[in-house]
Amino acid sequence: MTFLSPERLWLLGLLPLLAAAYTLLQLRRRQYAVRFTNLALLSQVAPKRPGWRRHVAAVLFLAMIALMMFGFARPATSVKVPRDRATIMVAVDVSLSMMARDVSPSRLDAAKAAAKKFIGDLPGRFNVGVVAFAGNANLVAAPSADRDAAIASLDQLVLAKRTAIGEAVFTSLQAVRSFDSEARQDPPPAHIVLLSDGDNTTGRTVQEAIDASRVAHIPVSTIAFGTPYGTVDIEGETTSVSVNKETLKTLSDSTEGKAYEAADAGQLDDVYRNIGSSLGFKIEHRDVAARYTGIALLFAFAAGGVSLAWFSRLP
Structure with missing residues (x-):
């Protein structure tokens, strides 16, 4: 109380x-x-x-x-109130490290399957958008109530070099600001859910993304996905691609989001389920x-x- x-x-x-x-x-x-x-x-x-x-x-x-x-x-007392115009941005890492098979069938395939289930299970009043990021970040599904469009966009993801975590946050924030005619003056309550297995290697820094998220009052929850034993073959060379948890935790902690870890598809499903149950409401104090x-x-x-x-x- x-x-x-x-x-x-x-x-x-x-x-x-x-x-x-x-x-x-x-x-x-x-x-x-x-x-x-x-x-x-x-x-x-x-x-x-x-x-x-x-x-x-x-x-x-x-x-x-x-x-x-x-x-x-x-x-x-604190009560949970459904969010109106709530917008969830799902940002998925499509860097080359996501083809590692330490998670079956691969990090990317497991991430896409879990994200599809997450989007499908969200309350109907939610608007969902999808951002894919590697060397840059692209809005592959604008936020809307069209679940089919958001899920279909995940099937179009293509792997690319480098990882631009900061750009993924900026692209997600821009999508929220462009949500509807009221979004500039009255942005909808929003949350970014960002899945990655690596560090920020290009584009704007994570600190810049943190500052922008704070100004917009939009938290970023992160999912560090993969195991310490992942490897990928790039141009005939085997490269270790362990998960960088510290960068993602800094991003989430600094924006009032939550940091999650998942080492397999089952854990990832659990993480998305926990996120979904917490994003549908806001806490209000009632006299x-x-x-x-x-x-x-x-x-x-x-x-x-x-x-x-x-x-x-x-x-």
């Missing part, structure tokens, strides 16, 4: 003072009663003490005050002060009720 006006919680500091004042009054009443040295006369003046019952109304009253103070600070006010009223009625029933007066 959070409070929309937490500065008002200082009022709770008055409760101990009220409790102390009540205790002091009770002690003074007891001292006054002790002045009657004639016990027989005392029993006639106060033949029967109410005992613990006289404190019930006071306790209920203090509880009511505490609840009202909590309500005055505007307590709020629940009325709830505390209502409970405070119940305590007030209870305090009045017991006081009338036991002492024939209101507290």
